[in-house]
Amino acid sequence: MTAPSTLPRTARLVAWSRRWPLWTPYAAVSWALLYAAVQITWAATDTTVPLTPNEPYPAWSQVLLACIALLAGAASWASLRATGRKARVATETALLLALPVFAMGMASLPAHFVTLVSFSGIDSGTGLVQVLLSCAGATLLLLVALSHHRRLRGRCPRCGQTHDGPSHGPLVHPGPSTASxxxxxxxxxxxxxxxxxxxxxxxxxxxxxxxxxxxxxxxxxxxxxxxxxxxxxxxxxxxxxxxxxxxxxxxxxxxxxxxxxxxxxxxxxxxxxxxxxxxxxxxxxxxxxxxxxxxxxxxxxxxxxxxxxxxxxxxxxxxxxxxxxxxxxxxxxxxxxxxxxxxxxxxxxxxxxxxxxxxxxxxxxxxx
Incomplete structure (x- = not known):
C-alpha cells in the first residue's frame, strides 16, 4: 500500500478534504483567534468599520464580537473532546448560538460582490475584511456544528447516514435529478x-x-x-x-x-x-x-x-x-x-x- 506521503498532490488533497469533520474544528479555532485579534485591534485603535453605510461598529460591539468568536472557538475545540451527554449538548448549543451572529455579519456580501465585479472599487477595506472574516467563520462553524450534531445522533459525521466502517473513504453520488x-x-x-x-x-x-x-x-x-x-x-x-x-x-x-x-x-x-x-x-x-x-x-x-x-x-x-x-x-x-x-x-x-x-x-x- 502506498504511503500517504508518496501519494500525488491531488490525491493528498482529496484524502485531506474527506477528513473535514476532523480538521474543521481546528480551523475554526484558528479563525476565532484571528477574528478576535482583529476586532480587539480595531477597537483599540479606533478604526472605522462600517456596520451600515452611515453607521460604524461601536468599540464595545467589536469587543463583544471578539468574545463570541472565542466562545465559538472553544466550543469547536470541545466538539472533538466532549464525552458526556451534557457537555456535548452544551457544545452544540454554543455553536448554534454563535452561528447566526457571524451569518448576519456577512449580510452585505452581495453588495461587495456587485461593486467588485463592476469594477466600482471598494467602498471600505475594513468593511470588506469584516464581511470576509464573518463569512469564513460562519462557514466553519456551520461545518463544525453539522458534524457534531451528526455524532450526537450516532451518524457518520461526513455523510450523515448510519453505516458501518470508516467515514473518510470515497463517496457515492446520486444520479442527476430535478427539483419537485x-x-x-x-x-x-x-x-x-x-x-x-x-x-x-x-x-x-x-x-x-x-x-x-x-x-x-x-x-x-x-x-x-x-x-x-x-x-x-x-x-x-x-x-x-x-x-x-x-x-x-x-x-x-x-x-x-x-x-x-x-x-x-x-x-x-x-x-x-x-x-x-x-x-x-x-x-x-x-x-x-x-x-x-x-x-x-x-x-x-x-x-x-x-x-x-x-x-x-x-x-x-x-x-x-x-x-x-x-x-x-x-x-x-x-x-x-x-x-x-x-x-x-x-x-x-x-x-x-x-x-x-x-x-x-x-x-x-x-x-x-
Missing amino acids: KRTRRTVYLLMCGVLPWAGAKTSWTLGGDALGLTAEAWRETNQGESEVARALSSVGIDVTVLAAVAGIFLLTGLMYQWGQVFPRWTLVLAGRRVPRLLPLIPARLTAVGLSGYGVVLVIYAPLGAMGILPRLEPTGGFTDSSGLLWMVAFGGLAFGGLGFGLIVAARSYSARTRPVCASGGRLSPESP
Whole structure:
C-alpha cells in the first residue's frame, strides 16, 4: 500500500478534504483567534468599520464580537473532546448560538460582490475584511456544528447516514435529478419579486421615467460608477439587474439536472459531474444577506408610508418620498425573493445531491 506521503498532490488533497469533520474544528479555532485579534485591534485603535453605510461598529460591539468568536472557538475545540451527554449538548448549543451572529455579519456580501465585479472599487477595506472574516467563520462553524450534531445522533459525521466502517473513504453520488414541482413553483413565484424592481431600473437606463425619477436624474446620481457599469448602462443594462440575472441563473441550476452535470454548452466540461459545493457555496452565502435585507425593506416600506416609522426624505433624484418608498418596496421584493428562492432551491439541491460513504458498508434500513 502506498504511503500517504508518496501519494500525488491531488490525491493528498482529496484524502485531506474527506477528513473535514476532523480538521474543521481546528480551523475554526484558528479563525476565532484571528477574528478576535482583529476586532480587539480595531477597537483599540479606533478604526472605522462600517456596520451600515452611515453607521460604524461601536468599540464595545467589536469587543463583544471578539468574545463570541472565542466562545465559538472553544466550543469547536470541545466538539472533538466532549464525552458526556451534557457537555456535548452544551457544545452544540454554543455553536448554534454563535452561528447566526457571524451569518448576519456577512449580510452585505452581495453588495461587495456587485461593486467588485463592476469594477466600482471598494467602498471600505475594513468593511470588506469584516464581511470576509464573518463569512469564513460562519462557514466553519456551520461545518463544525453539522458534524457534531451528526455524532450526537450516532451518524457518520461526513455523510450523515448510519453505516458501518470508516467515514473518510470515497463517496457515492446520486444520479442527476430535478427539483419537485412544489419547489419549482415556489422558487418561480419568489423570482417574480424581481420584476417590478428590475423594470424600474431598466426603464431609467433606457431613458424613461418611473416612480417620479427621470432618466437624467438617475444618470446624475450614478455618475460615480465604473466605466464598465456606465458602458452597460448606455445599452440599457443596469449592473445590479445583471447581478440579479446571475442569481436567477444560479437558481435554475439548483433546480434542474444541468446544475449537477455540466451541459453540452460548457464544451470541455460537458458530461462531467458538477462539484456539489460549486453552486451551494455562493447560493448559501448570498441568500443570508439578500433575504435579511429584503425582509427589512418590505417591512419598512408600508410602515414608513403609514407614518409608523420615519418617512424617507426624497434623495437620489426622487421628487417625492412616495416614489422612493415604492422603490424601497420593490427592492425588498427583489432581494427577498432572490434570497428566499436561493434558500429553497439550495435546500432541495443539497438533499438531492447528498452523497454517502462508499466504504462504510451497507446503509442501515432506517437511513434514507
